[in-house]
Amino acid sequence: MSEVPEHLLKRAQEARDKAAAKKAAAAGGDAPAEGSADSGDSGSSSEADSRIPAHLLERSKAAKARKAGGGEEASAEGGGGTAVATKPDSAVSAGAGLPTGAGPGGHTQRLLTVVKSGSIQDIKAKPQDKVHVWPHLLVIEFVAALVCTAFVFIFSWLVNAPLLELANFNQTPNPSKAPWYFLGLQELLTMFHPMVAGVTIPGMGIFILILAPYIDKNPSNKPEDRKFAISLMTVHLMFWAVLVIIGSFFRGPGFNFTLPWIDGLFFEL
Amino acid sequence: MAKTMQGSGGIGDKWNDLKENVQGSQAWSSIFRPGSIFRKGYNDSPRNRSYVIMNSVLYHLHPVKVKRHAVKVSYTLCLGGLSFFLFILLTVTGIFLMFFYRPTAAQAWDDIYALQTSVTFGLLVRNMHRWAAHLMVLSVFLHMARVFYHGAYKAPREFNWVIGVILLTLTLLLSFTGYLLPWDQLALWAVTVGTNMMGYTPVLGSQVRFVLLGGAEIGTDTLLRWYVLHVLFFPFVTVIFMAIHFWRVRKDGGISGPL
Numbered sequence: 001m002s003e004v005p006e007h008l009l010k011r012a013q014e015a016r017d018k019a020a021a022k023k024a025a026a027a028g029g030d031a032p033a034e035g036s037a038d039s040g041d042s043g044s045s046s047e048a049d050s051r052i053p054a055h056l057l058e059r060s061k062a063a064k065a066r067k068a069g070g071g072e073e074a075s076a077e078g079g080g081g082t083a084v085a086t087k088p089d090s091a092v093s094a095g096a097g098l099p100t101g102a103g104p105g106g107h108t109q110r111l112l113t114v115v116k117s118g119s120i121q122d123i124k125a126k127p128q129d130k131v132h133v134w135p136h137l138l139v140i141e142f143v144a145a146l147v148c149t150a151f152v153f154i155f156s157w158l159v160n161a162p163l164l165e166l167a168n169f170n171q172t173p174n175p176s177k178a179p180w181y182f183l184g185l186q187e188l189l190t191m192f193h194p195m196v197a198g199v200t201i202p203g204m205g206i207f208i209l210i211l212a213p214y215i216d217k218n219p220s221n222k223p224e225d226r227k228f229a230i231s232l233m234t235v236h237l238m239f240w241a242v243l244v245i246i247g248s249f250f251r252g253p254g255f256n257f258t259l260p261w262i263d264g265l266f267f268e269l
Numbered sequence: 270m271a272k273t274m275q276g277s278g279g280i281g282d283k284w285n286d287l288k289e290n291v292q293g294s295q296a297w298s299s300i301f302r303p304g305s306i307f308r309k310g311y312n313d314s315p316r317n318r319s320y321v322i323m324n325s326v327l328y329h330l331h332p333v334k335v336k337r338h339a340v341k342v343s344y345t346l347c348l349g350g351l352s353f354f355l356f357i358l359l360t361v362t363g364i365f366l367m368f369f370y371r372p373t374a375a376q377a378w379d380d381i382y383a384l385q386t387s388v389t390f391g392l393l394v395r396n397m398h399r400w401a402a403h404l405m406v407l408s409v410f411l412h413m414a415r416v417f418y419h420g421a422y423k424a425p426r427e428f429n430w431v432i433g434v435i436l437l438t439l440t441l442l443l444s445f446t447g448y449l450l451p452w453d454q455l456a457l458w459a460v461t462v463g464t465n466m467m468g469y470t471p472v473l474g475s476q477v478r479f480v481l482l483g484g485a486e487i488g489t490d491t492l493l494r495w496y497v498l499h500v501l502f503f504p505f506v507t508v509i510f511m512a513i514h515f516w517r518v519r520k521d522g523g524i525s526g527p528l
Contacts, residue, residue, distance in 0.1 A: 130334040134321040137331065137340050144347045145354045152358065152404065156396030163385065166378045167457035169486075176458035178466075179448050181406055181441060186462060195474075198466030210434045212417070213427035221420025221525065233417050268455050269403060 004114050012111060019105040057106050162268045174253045175266055183247030184240045190255060205236075330515055338527045348412035352440075353511065355405040362398040363500065370450070372496035374489035377452035402444050409440045421525035429517040432510055439507045446499040452492060460495075461487060 131137075178186050188197035208215075216229050223230060252258030252266045291297055292308065301307040305324040311317050319333045369384045369391065371377065384391035413433060416422055422430035449460045464487070468478035483490035518524065 129337045131337050131340055132315070132318040132322075132334055133327075133331045134318050137335055138327075140340060140342070141347065141350055144351060148351050148354055148404075149358065152355075152397050152401050153393075155400050156393055159396065159400070160392065161396045161399035162453075162455055163378075163381055163451055164453040164455045167374070167452045167454055169457070171454070173454055173458055176462055178459050178462045179445060180403075181444070182463055182466075185466060189466065194466060194469040195471060199470050206434065206438060210431050213422040213424070213430050216423070219423060221423060223418075226420060229420075230418065233414075237414060269399075 008111070008114060015105065015107070015110075022105050052106055052108065060106060164268070175251060175255050177247070177251070177267070180244060180248055180267075180269065184243035186255075187243040187247040187251070330519075332519060332523065335523055336526070339524050346411075346415060348408050348415055352405055352408045352412055353515075355401050355408060356507070356511070358401050359398060359405065360504065362394050362401065365394050366398060367500060372450065372492045374452060374492055377450065377492060381451045381453075402447060406440055406444050409437050413437055419525055426517070426521045426525065429514060429521060432514045432517065436507065436510050436514060439503060439510065443499065443503045443507065446495045446503060449487075449492065449495045450499065457487065460491075 177183060185198060185202055188201060191197065192201070216226075218226055218229065220226060248267050249260045249265065250257055252263050258266070298308065302324045304320050306317060306320055311321075322328050322331055322333045366384070369388055370380045381395070384395060386392075416430065416433065422433075445460075445463060449456045464478055464481055467481060468474050470477045479485065481491075481494075482488075483494040
């Protein structure tokens with residue numbers, strides 16, 4: 001308990017005093033309570049001081065009185081209030097076991113416990129340099145989206161998407177090429193059995209890619225600490241990039257090797 | 270505001286009355302949450318800057334504040350965000366294309382041809398769909414490369430990397446299923462090459478190929494099948510994975526730190 005901050009202890013003590021004062025006031029009518037800051041006040045005026053609306057106090061008082069005496073007293077006390085205030089009284093009186101919902105001094109809240117900061121929350125030791133998402137980030141994103149749209153729009157205005165003649169099963173174009181992102185695989189097809197080139201290698205590739213964070217246990221993200229990982233990834237990416245470029249631009253009829261500046265392009269996006 | 274309107278006399282007052290009536294109506298306050306800047310007006314203050322995010326749907330995507338390095342342009346290559354934006358652009362243009370396209374071998378090519386020659390903006394929208402699709406494959410790939418080179422897949426972001434690789438695969442599948450739809454020579458033979466490769470899957474090869482093609486050979490059934498995969502199935506799955514991806518970006522502590 002020694003860890004409870006002093007101001008909270010003080011506040012709790014005040015609340016306890018106030019509750020005691022009120023109890024004394026309720027018991028002895030206008031009798032002043034001892035040891036309280038507002039000891040000179042009568043019971044009704046201390047109620048006016050509290051933040052709780054008068055009709056609620058009235059209601060809780062009525063319920064308390066009813067618990068002590070009987071139903072008639074409650075209606076007599078509540079008679080001063082409005083009809084709205086008295087109506088819930090009868091509803092409460094139907095369920096005798098219901099709590100009145102008011103603590104000492106008519107308060108509806110009380111301090112249950114003080115949880116030290118850091119015990120259940122992750123507190124950042126030092127404050128971080130942060131900026132508001134609006135406007136700083138949203139403006140950048142908006143501009144990026146606009147530039148992207150403008151690029152796609154202008155490119156589409158200038159360059160038409162290919163539409164070759166109607167599909168014809170009896171006429172195989174030479175060469176037949178997959179979409180560009182699969183041309184690396186098609187390139188592998190010239191070197192390996194189709195099961196290896198088309199399924200095993202790409203399947204293993206994706207599998208290892210998924211496992212990358214579990215294989216790479218190095219916690220640092222600084223390039224100088226992760227030379228091996230970066231080299232491996234670069235070799236891997238370059239491997240596919242080179243295969244895709246060869247498959248796209250350097251393969252002609254019969255998927256034989258050609259030079260685009262001599263034989264022309266055999267490539268459609 | 271009122272002073273500038275003084276010249277027109279009653280119009281300014283009427284405008285203010287109208288504004289108050291609309292902003293006080295039940296409909297207005299049912300649309301905009303308490304604290305929304307559309308309820309209480311906006312003047313530039315730190316509190317209002319927070320309210321813009323906190324009381325709008327953007328709160329699902331962005332926190333109220335981000336680390337300063339996150340908005341530096343050098344680190345904001347914005348490739349992930351652009352991939353998402355291209356996905357939206359592709360959805361919009363794709364819905365437009367669906368109005369003019371029937372996925373049967375007899376009609377598909379003619380529909381595309383008619384779209385290009387006799388539909389207003391048809392050619393432009395088809396071009397945008399095609400180029401944005403290629404661009405999205407590229408941007409997703411570059412996004413993956415950037416995340417790797419920044420070591421951003423490390424703890425606690427391992428699982429979001431896994432989701433990311435799945436999204437990369439889904440992007441390729443979305444692009445590949447769309448490739449067949451124009452039903453021209455390019456589409457038919459590119460897909461023939463691709464599905465022949467998948468037919469070599471160990472053990473299940475011929476079954477995999479049969480399921481993908483909806484028959485032993487590419488035909489009108491394949492077209493219908495790939496159309497449904499392209500416009501419904503893969504976008505649906507992709508949206509689910511994107512939702513998890515974006516959620517995890519925030520839960521794992523925002524975008525990763527500088528090198």
